[in-house]
Amino acid sequence: MTHPRPPEPEVPDVLAPARLGPVTLRNRVVKAATYEGLSRRSLVTDALVDFHAAHAAGGVGMTTVAYCAVAPEGRTDRRQILWRPEALPGLRRLTDAVHAEGAAVSAQIGHAGPVANPKSNGLPALAPGRFFHATTTSVTHRATRSDLARIVRAHGRGASMAIEAGFDAVEVHLGHNYLASSFLSPRINRRTDEYGGSLANRARLARDILRAVRDAVGDRIAILAKLNMDDGVPGGFWLDEAIPVAQWLEQDGTVDALELTAGSSLLNPMYLFKGDAPLREFAAAMPQPVKLGVQLFGKHKLHAYPYRDAYLLEDARQIRAAVDLPLVLLGGITDRASMDLAMREGFQFVAMARALLREPDLLHRIAKDPATPSLCVHCNKCMTATYGGTHCVLAPDALRNTDRGAQA
Template sequence: MKDSPAPDVLAPAKLGPVTLRNRVIKAATFEGATPEALVSDRLIEYHRRPAAGGVGMTTVAYCAVAPEGRTERRQIWMRPEALPGLRRLTEAVHAEGAAVSAQLGHAGPVADARSNGLPSLAPGRMFNPLAMRMGRAATEDDIARIIGAHGEAARLAAEAGFDAVEVHLGHNYFASSFLSPRLNRRRDGYGGSLENRAKVALGVLREVRAAVGDRIAVTAKLNMDDGVPGGLWLDESLQVAQWIERDGTLDALELTAGSSLLNPMYLFRGDAPVPEFAATFPQPQRLGVRLLGKRFLVAYPYRPAFLLDSARQFRAALRDLPLILLGGITDREGMDLAMAEGFSFVAMGRALLREPDLIRRIERDSAARSLCIHCNRCMPTIYSGTRCVLVEPALPRPAARPGPA
């Protein structure tokens, strides 16, 4: 695969059992559009627009596999009650000629226990700065339940008409927190060695594949590194990726980085919108965020294809597993670079939030450039409806701040 000619990023491509009209995937970005933890008309429109705008597949984020696995109470969690709305969503995307994926996961220590009314779960008992309360250590029964819940969620996604599921193994969510040496200090069979720490991630992927077989595609989002001292780093993440390839559970692997719990800007790069985040809090928390927010929201310089240097190591280490390149892919030049480097797909987030029709523009003019300026002021809008603030007016504020996403 590595020595074959670079494919045309805008030509049809196979993703497992699914044929996409091109190799561009709208990345999973939390929509802030499910006020009843169910599909809304706004959520459908959020995904219909990039589908009409030319992407090969759009990814719905975030579909929790259990109620305590939500980062806040208004997120969708996969249950029979959600199926009618999910079917409306998949039908709307299909009508525009695109495929649609459901991102499945359990937020683990990133879950807001205060918002959910349920304790957050982590490898060990730990303080959750997002909810300002203690989370509890997951028991072996919890782990088995959560792994099984991923399989049931995948079955529901297939029933709802999704073409694929993306399993969330990144950002220090549940499976990722077990991979992290910093967060996982367990002394049982789920802690210590990398082999033990990887049991949750590998077990989830096996469960999902067993649940859906070859009916739909299965992808996953894996941290290359956590971006924090003592966290998961490339050497261990590469080994996990090789184990995933050995198991044959995935049709493609998307490479990501950073920790929603400890260093969220490491993934996004660009400006850190501290004042805008502070404005989502009531006083006196607002003042605290304005004064101390830069310690948590660390700004990293933006550059095109900013995850490519790390992702190259995965392409070199893996034999045939298709890889999805994420991070700073905003134009045809970046897409072609990804194809030339041996990646099978590209994923785009903020650029499509600014311009849902960007792919159509690039189809018409290969020199077209994204209008996204990487100000990241879209990030705080997750509390009121995710959008590019430069092109969409403010939406009505919710009655109460739902918690972090």
Template sequence: MSTRNETPDVFSPGRLGPLTLRNRTIKAATYEGLSHRGRVTQDLVDFHVAYAKGGVGMTTVAYLAVAKDGRTDRHQVLWTDEAMPGLRALTDAVHAEGAAVSAQIGHGGPVAEARGNRSPALAPSARTNVIAMNRSQAATRADIDRIVAAHGHAASRAVEAGFDAVEVHLGHNYFASAFLSPKLNRRDDEFGGSLRNRAKVARGILQAVRDAVGDRIAIVAKMNMDDGAPGGFWLDEAIPVAQWLEADGTLDALEMTAGSSLLNPMYLFKGDVPLDEFAGVMPQPIKAGVKAVGHRLLKAYPYTDGFLLEDAKQVRAAVDLPMVLLGGVSSREVMDTAMAEGFGFVAMARALLREPDLVNRMQADETSRSLCIHCNKCMPTNYTGTRCVLVDRRTTRSASWGKPEGYAATTPGPSGEWDASHHGS
């Protein structure tokens, strides 16, 4: 492996595959809850323009499902002809502010919203999801082939829509991540058993994406290094998978994450557990379940700055791929540490929800740090429009983000979504 002797300034330009970012900061994917009936809304455009104006090198649109049955929310954007004008409006608006924009693509698998999708959630093996109160069914070979191909199609459409990169979701026990997990994958066919077999779906997805886009846009993968559950996928398996992906030549960068939306949702979100807020936005009978047993399913973990750094450093030492550090990036000190440890980029989520202009302020004053208190009350807001609840943003947004009646007054289109009459493709 090559040596990484030079420590770049986090605010210097960074090369990501065919793309050069104006600096090395990335707005991490956080589901916005601002799309409607599979279309982009003006609120969603404004959400990402704020981070572009705030100085990030790239913002990430989350989560753009590759298939209808892969949505984790029934309003999520799908890669349909009808969605393309809105997606182009979004990328144009971000580019106008000097930032790049990435599309996070994936399939929810066992995390998908079966009721809203009106189709079963798919998993490597049949399993009951206690949190969502549904049961997933085992994916067939035809399901796997279809979903792998759908990632390639989504990546091609991302190029058409003007995205600079795609971030392929291999984490949090979504479809590909569930196949990687020995706890969730109990198959006895070519996709189960050994790590090489369990990694076939992830590797196949990335090969389909690379075949679809070539080197026209950058390809990033967000991959678990720890499910946060006994018997789940862990660092000792994440390292060889990262090495295989590097050898495959399908990636331009790798971002390590942690936690399982099925088994331990709070493992990534260190800090407080806002149980009352979660219960407040849930429909029955899930609301009653959260109130009754939420304290057992949603566990609290202490927050520390750069909380994924030590584990991610072990992956960093094993591959030459450019890497993005995620998790507790809230100060210039953490950013500089990441650069010194050989990471090429840093990704910020909650810190930017609190202060969209944080990157500009840090660049102007290196002592600036995030005001985020890690209360995690932003998490339940993705049902109504993701935001920091501690900030009173008196804008034109509706008080009922995410609900059909709230969009008509604040966004283009009769239902709030973009269509061809509002923005040409």
């Protein structure tokens, strides 16, 4: 006697509305956080508003503002948005503009830790211990327990201010060896106190931060966390530890979704950005003596990795198999085929970045013709354009207006 096979689970339509925590998005496509380089004096500019309004008009379900620091020393550049009352009017203008185009908007919040620029900020960069950062040619300070408690509280305050500013979600940065990620990394974190040693200790800061955010906002907005799966360096944080951390965050009930990422802004920044490593453009954008260092040693530090669509899927499957949380697949999502692949693999959302820098209206065109290809060539030269406003160098007028970017 044969038994009928159970029905296959229905694959979501990536372009249909979907629920993310308490928020309903018009589709399952998120504009991933890409540092825009368009804030000034840690405040929103007209150009930053225009940048996100353009992505909203292009059809994404939600756009992500990057990067909003919770503390002055937690910025990678002094121009970055800093959560404080003076920033709220500009942020409200931004969220209103995005909502007017029918999209939701998320604020990426966090503390850059050892990735912060102490020379630009005029404040020491904090890390688990002393660590040399080649890009800023500086050494970090060891974060004290008091520092960490202050930063945890600051995440909660930042999330509360995000509600005041009209955001629909916050994305807590747990990746790229920013502060929480640097504590997760056994290569960077050599502490012997309650924040070092075992994975449970190294994950303490990340869990405390998310608990503070959840306690601050409850279910009023969605909470995402951007979690590294792999630092991309020997001895760093890797999948075998990312899996239990994801499970702990699910058990804690502090996140509505995880966005899965990879790479170390300290030690291997190109690991996330598969494709070319534009050494000449990086050198041109850097001040001396970093410029000379890139010219002499860049090929040993800035590695090029082969590009393929959905290139983080293989690792992300390991997290997908271990948790029931909604997951956002990032990395090489450029067309309808890669989006549908993510849906079939059990991911609830996809995140796009470089493809939308090249074509802000790509999603509208995909909706009209599912066979529409992306024009992004993965040259990564957009990474070197942040100092004048992040944009695709092949379409410099698509999202860029540096005259307006100078306005506060």
